[in-house]
Amino acid sequence: MNATINQKPSLLETIIRKRWLGKGFLLAIAILAIYKLTISFLAGPTVFMQQVINGFQLGFVYALIALGYTMVYGIVRLINFAHGDVFMVGAFVSYYAIADFGLNTWPAKVMPGLPAWLSTAIGVISVVLLSMVSCAFLAFTIERIAYKPLRNAPRISALITAIGVSFFLEYFGALPIAFGPNFVTYQRPFEVVNWVISTSGIVALEPGVAPPDNTLIISNISLYIIIISLLLLFILNFFVRRTRVGKAMRATAYDKPTSRLMGINVDGIISVTFAIGAALAGAAGVLYATAFPQVYFAMGIIPGLKAFVAAVLGGIGSIPGALVGALIIGEAEVLSAAYISTPMRDAVAFSILVLVLLVRPTGIFGEPSREKA
């Protein structure tokens, strides 16, 4: 009898129990990806590093959008498809503020004594703030009109409404009386400065001069994007972790009826969540338009979708998850555009999402689901 109990499982049983086939499939894909990356890196290390820097630039913009998705989903379980279009509105608000009103130049006009870099920085920040406030107001209005009456309806009704709001913002924006159906060239709120990084140090690149070979180039666009994004992320993290409203927000996300019993104004908290997410999207709109200087009515669809993928990838409801997921998606997009083919970048982002979800069903930082969603 002892022999049968201690019998070693057959090879087939081991393969099935340890899931070797599935793991092997994933491993094969991972090896292929690593091989491709290594080959690309060895072919031109500086070009590769340049792409990585570009990927960070894109990733931080995605992170700002992804936060709105992750917060709203965490609190009302709604995939807010209109979020990408709020991002578009943010970009357009900043476009009009700069092109028609010259908002970015007000510090130079009012306080001519300030150093140039400081007045530029204040100008940029005021443009970003204007976009954030308008987007927050827009999202607050949308939430009150379209989503709040459906709080107790089936979840799919709210989702369809979100799609309706998204269509409305896009096609209303495409009307000639609004933003118009054409691509508009964006005017950056600051002069672009490029720095060349090489072994001999960091040198500012003269405009109109071709950069030398085998060097990295960093522009102040990347610096603005990374600094503003990190600043907003820290403010948001402080807000959610340390303030009373942030605490109420986390409580509402965890359990709505109980937090209502504890005296939390749940509807108010949900509105605040929408507004904060939209404010971040507005900032992202300014930064995205600065990096890729073109605005048009449908610009929010693909970045919005990518950011949502990033939020799911990082684990929906988690703020560090949104950042990590967005950086992964940004890098994947830039690298696949550079080394596989430009149109495949959307497919690559989604393939990564599907593969990660197969390994970790709730995303990288996601908690295991507590209830049937």
Add this chain to the structure above:
Amino acid sequence: MFKKIPRTNLLFFGGALLVFLVIQIAISTHLLNDFWSTIIRIGGVMAIVSLGLNLIYGFNGQFSLGQWGFYAIGAYTAADITYRWTNLNEATGLSILLIGVLLVGGAIVYLRSLLGKIRGLDALSAFTMYFLATLVLGVLAVYLGKLVGPAVAGLLLALPSGISLQIVFVLAVIIGGILAAEVSFLFGLPVLTLGSDYFGIATLGFTIIVKVLLDNSDTMLGFAEMKGARGMIGIPKITTWFWVFLALFIVVLVMRNLLHSSYGRAIVSVREDEIAGKAMGVDVAEYKILAFVIGSFFAGLAGGLYAHINGFLHPSSFNFIRSFDPMIIIVLGGLGSMTGTLLASFTWALLLEGVLRLVLPQGFETWRFVVYPLLLILIMLVRPSGLLGTYELPFLRQVLPPLKAFSKSNSNSANPESGHPVPLQEATK
């Protein structure tokens, strides 16, 4: 002895025949011009797609945004087959796909009976096996198809050209559907293990990947005739109202009978409560994939019909934004209501493509897509559960056999006098 046909059945079949005849006569006598006849056919196609999605989401509760991707697969597959037949006079494409689809389908059915016996096999491992089998059989099908292609072409050429074209068309549409079903099986196997919303996002990703592949179909996939992002032209326009109606009618019947069978009740039980279903012995994973594959088959079928309406396919019609259309239709019509889906899809086509184009004054055509979302939001706010809720036509409504009838036929196996309701599984056997 004649079996008595229930009155609801007579009414339904008679009504369907009447609708078909009225519209057919209106089209034949040019009472409905091309514009309106196209809209009605598109409405029928949308009804088939949406019924498929309603099976997946409305009845089985799997939030899928991939329906449009399967629709695209069906459309491009069928279009490619008929294109090659009419323009190049070759049946190699038809033979390769026919053999491939049958081989892979057989392999899936065979492997499923084998793998079903292995306990504790995870979805990803199973997927790997199916995937490898599909690859091998696909290569084999290409080889075999090239071999028998000329023979098939000769056989078809022996027939009158009108008939052979119709045969190729019907085969192409069915092959498109089966291919979509097989792709959905391979994709759904690992992905259906994800939770509800995560499954939605993964299927949305599928739609986007299909769109990207179609955009580059000439360079990346190597189908020069699909012309990538420029759009595929030269597809014969042979989808008549008759074919659309026939397909829709069969789909409605199949869905009705499926949902009224024990399979259907198992599918609905997955939507209602997975855990309770499992406790009752329902193989949840099995029924999820069953509903997903059948729904995708309908989508592929509809795609094949759609491709032959305008004779023109463009990847932008398979944009992921359009993938919300069937979702919008089934929610507007009422989730889990076939009648609502039918009504909503025809209304949707008539309203969006027809009425809004005509009603809006000159220079306001772009307002069409401003009015449409406003209507959508309004309907959702006024009737969150859809226009018809869960109303069904009497024929489509599930009628459980009365207890009395049951006691007559099965009086020896159960005790109806005790008044206990009979388990549903038993009642229809």
